[in-house]
Amino acid sequence: xxxxxxxxxxxxxxxxxxxxxxxxxxxxxxxxxxxxxxxxxxxxxxxxxxxxxxxxxxxxxxxxxxxxxxxxxxxxxxxxxxxxxxxxxxxxxxxxxxxxxxxxxxxxxxxxxxxxxxxxxxxxxxxxxxxxxxxxxxxxxxxxxxxxxxxxxxxxxxxxxxxxxxxxxxxxxxxxxxxxxxxxxxxxxxxxxxxxxxxxxxxxxxxxxxxxxxxxxxxxxxxxxxxxxxxxxxxxxxxxxxxxxxxxxxxxxxxxxx
Amino acid sequence: xxxxxxxxxxxxxxxxxxxxxxxxxxxxxxxxxxxxxxxxxxxxxxxxxxxxxxxxxxxxxxxxxxxxxxxxxxxxxxxxxxxxxxxxxxxxxxxxxxxxxxxxxxxxxxxxxxxxxxxxxxxxxxxxxxxxxxxxxxxxxxxxxxxxxxxxxxxxxxxxxxxxxxxxxxxxxxxxxxxxxxxxxxxxxxxxxxxxxxxxxxxxxxxxxxxxxxxxxxxxxxxxxxxxxxxxxxxxxxxxxxxxxxxxxxxxxxxxxxxxxxxxxxxxxxxxxxxxxxxxxxxxxxxxxxxxxxxxxxxxxxxxxxxxxxxxxxxxxxxxxx
Numbered sequence: 001x002x003x004x005x006x007x008x009x010x011x012x013x014x015x016x017x018x019x020x021x022x023x024x025x026x027x028x029x030x031x032x033x034x035x036x037x038x039x040x041x042x043x044x045x046x047x048x049x050x051x052x053x054x055x056x057x058x059x060x061x062x063x064x065x066x067x068x069x070x071x072x073x074x075x076x077x078x079x080x081x082x083x084x085x086x087x088x089x090x091x092x093x094x095x096x097x098x099x100x101x102x103x104x105x106x107x108x109x110x111x112x113x114x115x116x117x118x119x120x121x122x123x124x125x126x127x128x129x130x131x132x133x134x135x136x137x138x139x140x141x142x143x144x145x146x147x148x149x150x151x152x153x154x155x156x157x158x159x160x161x162x163x164x165x166x167x168x169x170x171x172x173x174x175x176x177x178x179x180x181x182x183x184x185x186x187x188x189x190x191x192x193x194x195x196x197x198x199x200x201x202x203x204x205x206x207x208x209x210x211x212x213x214x215x216x217x218x219x220x221x222x223x224x225x226x227x228x229x230x231x232x233x234x235x236x237x238x239x240x241x242x243x244x245x246x247x248x249x250x251x252x253x254x255x256x257x258x
Numbered sequence: 259x260x261x262x263x264x265x266x267x268x269x270x271x272x273x274x275x276x277x278x279x280x281x282x283x284x285x286x287x288x289x290x291x292x293x294x295x296x297x298x299x300x301x302x303x304x305x306x307x308x309x310x311x312x313x314x315x316x317x318x319x320x321x322x323x324x325x326x327x328x329x330x331x332x333x334x335x336x337x338x339x340x341x342x343x344x345x346x347x348x349x350x351x352x353x354x355x356x357x358x359x360x361x362x363x364x365x366x367x368x369x370x371x372x373x374x375x376x377x378x379x380x381x382x383x384x385x386x387x388x389x390x391x392x393x394x395x396x397x398x399x400x401x402x403x404x405x406x407x408x409x410x411x412x413x414x415x416x417x418x419x420x421x422x423x424x425x426x427x428x429x430x431x432x433x434x435x436x437x438x439x440x441x442x443x444x445x446x447x448x449x450x451x452x453x454x455x456x457x458x459x460x461x462x463x464x465x466x467x468x469x470x471x472x473x474x475x476x477x478x479x480x481x482x483x484x485x486x487x488x489x490x491x492x493x494x495x496x497x498x499x500x501x502x503x504x505x506x507x508x509x510x511x512x513x514x515x516x517x518x519x520x521x522x523x524x525x526x527x528x529x530x531x532x533x534x535x536x537x538x539x540x541x542x543x544x545x546x547x548x549x550x551x552x553x554x555x556x557x558x559x560x561x562x563x564x565x566x567x568x569x570x571x572x573x574x575x576x577x578x579x580x
Contacts, residue, residue: 013509013529017393024394034510091368119509122388123371128327128359137441138327138360141352143503156445160504161325161352162457163268164449168326171441180510181503217368217401221384224395229535233542233555244559245569248541249577251557257517257539258461258485258578 001052001150004103005043005076005113006130007036008058009067010120019223032067035115037185039178042145043113044075044186050150053077055106059087059099065201072196073188079199084206086213092121094214096129101209103134110150110173112136116180124177131175139170140177259378261287262315262341264334264348264357265294265306266325272305274458275349277417279410283347284310284418286378291315293337295330297323303428308420313427315341321433324444325353331360332434338365338405340431345383347376350409351457358407368400369407374414383408391509391532412457413515454488456507461487461518462537464507465495466530468523468544468563472500477567478522484574490514490534492524508533520570522563526551543567 011017015028032040040056047054056071058064059082068079082102087094103109112134117124124140131138143165144158156169160179188196206213236251238244252258261283265276276292283290291313292306303314315337321329334357338346346361348354350372362369370376373385374395382402389396400406456462463482465475475489482489490512491505507514509529519537524530526542526549534540535554542555543563552558559566 011390013391013532014527015390015393016528017390019394024389092371093362093366093368096363120390122391122513124355125359125362125369125371128331128356129363132331132360132363138356139442140327140356159352162273162455164447166325166444167446167448169443169445179503180506215401217403218370219399219401221397221399223389224397226388226392226395226535229540229554233552233558235558235560237560241561241565241569242573244561244566245573248557248559248570249573252518252539252541253577255518255539255556258574 001050001110002106002108003043003046003052003054003111003113004106004109005036005040005054005056005071006058006099007040007056007067007071007115008033008060008118009064010034010118013119019225022223024223030063030066032070033115033119035117035119035180036067038180038182039113039115040071040074040076041186042178042183045183046111046148047075047077050148052150055080057082057099057102059083059095068201069196069199070188072199073192074186075192079201080204081201082204082209084213086206089216090213091216091218092123092125093129094216096126096133097211097214098206098209099126100130100133101211102204105204105209110153111155112175114175114177116141116177127175127177134173134175137170137174139168139174142176142178143181145182259287259344260289262291262293262338262343262346263311264346264354265292265302266349266351266353267296267299267302270301272302272309273349273351274417275351275354275410275412277309278412278415279347279349280306280310281417282376282410282415286376287345289313291343293334295322295333304425307424307426308422310418310424311426313429315429315431317431317433319433321435321437321440324447326440326442326444327356327360328442329433329435329440330357331364333431334361335364336434337431343405345406345408348409350411354409358409362407365405367405367407369409370398370400371409372411373408374411376408376410382406388513391513392535393532456488456490456505456512456514459488459514459516461485462490462507462514462516463487463520463522464490464492464524464534465501465522466492466524467494469495469500475501477564477571481520481567481571481574484571484578487516487518492527492530521551521555522567524551525549526554
């Protein structure tokens with residue numbers, strides 16, 4: 001019973017991000033991708049319930065080691081970072097190919113867990129791409145794990161979609177994309193942090209995985225800041241809540257947004 | 259350009275996101291084919307024509323009755339191999355992102371996920387996307403090799419007006435996988451009846467820490483109901499357990515862009531702003547005149563939400579005749 005949970009480091013969600021000399025820039029620290037606080041915790045909860053092994057993985061340069069170490073501090077057993085200079089400027093398909101090859105190399109993985117999406121790119125396609133490349137079932141937008149039986153090779157989950165909640169059962173191996181509802185996040189203990197700080201994280205290159213980097217088929221051409229909204233507020237005042245409400249309602253009817 | 263649109267439907271109606279995707283495809287391509295999967299989907303096929311499809315590829319089968327990623331991905335990939343479209347689009351809904359994400363790997367075809375705008379430059383699909391939950395915008399481009407994929411953010415593209423006189427050719431195809439070959443089973447669906455999904459809502463009324471507790475959302479819900487809108491919430495209220503997570507707007511919740519966003523008792527942390535700053539008109543109601551939310555707002559009211567919000571509900575009831 002071997003679970004892989006996938007993470008990356010992203011800027012703190014409170015970071016003020018600007019575009020300087022054409023690239024996104026911020027002062028705040030990198031943190032574990034906020035959605036992964038839930039997926040990593042869920043992996044550790046499942047490890048405890050099922051006596052499974054959890055490997056936390058990231059694809060990327062050394063800046064992702066802190067996210068991996070946070071995973072170790074929370075209770076993941078091992079961390080592996082996949083990286084190769086040939087992957088600089090990779091697109092999501094190249095990412096997924098490298099990740100899928102690394103998961104295959106582990107050999108005995110039957111469950112892979114991702115957080116909902118990457119908070120930096122705002123994309124979740126890597127979840128579905130990785131699943132298809134592995135030939136695993138994919139269950140995205142999972143809000144609840146109803147049952148998991150490694151022995152029987154089955155899993156049942158609740159998925160949150162736009163119109164409600166769907167219950168789906170599947171055979172393992174499977175890839176899950178999990179939402180915040182899945183669990184309450186755990187934070188590292190002092191002892192966990194100390195132990196993780198000493199961990200040497202192995203780095204697997206493309207030659208270790210026996211694959212080529214390929215070339216990106218999707219490229220970011222430029223970055224920009226969204227148009228500013230500041231400075232346009234009109235305060236509505238009045239003698240009574242009723243008067244304020246009437247003035248505001250008039251304004252909104254004029255805006256034709258109702 | 260030959261463009262396919264994977265459509266989805268619910269309660270025997272074509273999804274709004276699919277109507278928008280067909281509309282976007284029409285503005286980019288000369289030949290738009292809608293893919294309609296499900297069981298007894300003839301009404302959906304007609305709707306796809308009404309909203310602009312020139313042709314429909316239909317797969318009508320019991321194995322496709324409920325959405326499941328595996329048979330849907332396999333079928334879209336097979337149709338793409340057989341018919342060689344230049345591009346496949348879908349709404350960036352939960353299901354749309356799953357389907358085209360999977361198809362991307364099956365066809366080794368790149369995908370622009372959750373795009374805000376779309377164009378074709380030298381035959382290459384080119385998009386505006388949001389990074390860091392909208393704090394930064396990117397211009398991204400595909401290489402133009404093979405089939406090109408994109409999912410389109412809800413409300414970022416315009417659907418055409420329905421024209422019920424339109425129709426076209428319907429091609430029927432068989433599913434790729436039989437029930438025995440599918441490893442997943444859909445075991446039930448619990449709909450959120452009467453609730454409008456946040457990402458599709460034209461109007462959102464949101465409550466923040468200022469509502470004070472679970473019952474503080476009552477006036478927020480009443481105003482949303484009168485306006486025909488959805489109820490949103492800040493992370494603080496969700497973390498406090500006052501309202502379910504489905505309502506959370508912000509960087510770790512939903513990113514929304516309604517025509518009208520009313521923020522009541524929300525101070526406007528940067529994470530919340532990231533989720534709603536693209537709303538057309540923002541109204542902020544807050545006791546604290548210094549709250550950062552006022553910097554984003556078009557209209558502001560410094561006051562008690564428990565006085566202002568019910569007064570607004572009353573006034574709109576009268577003005578909108580409800």
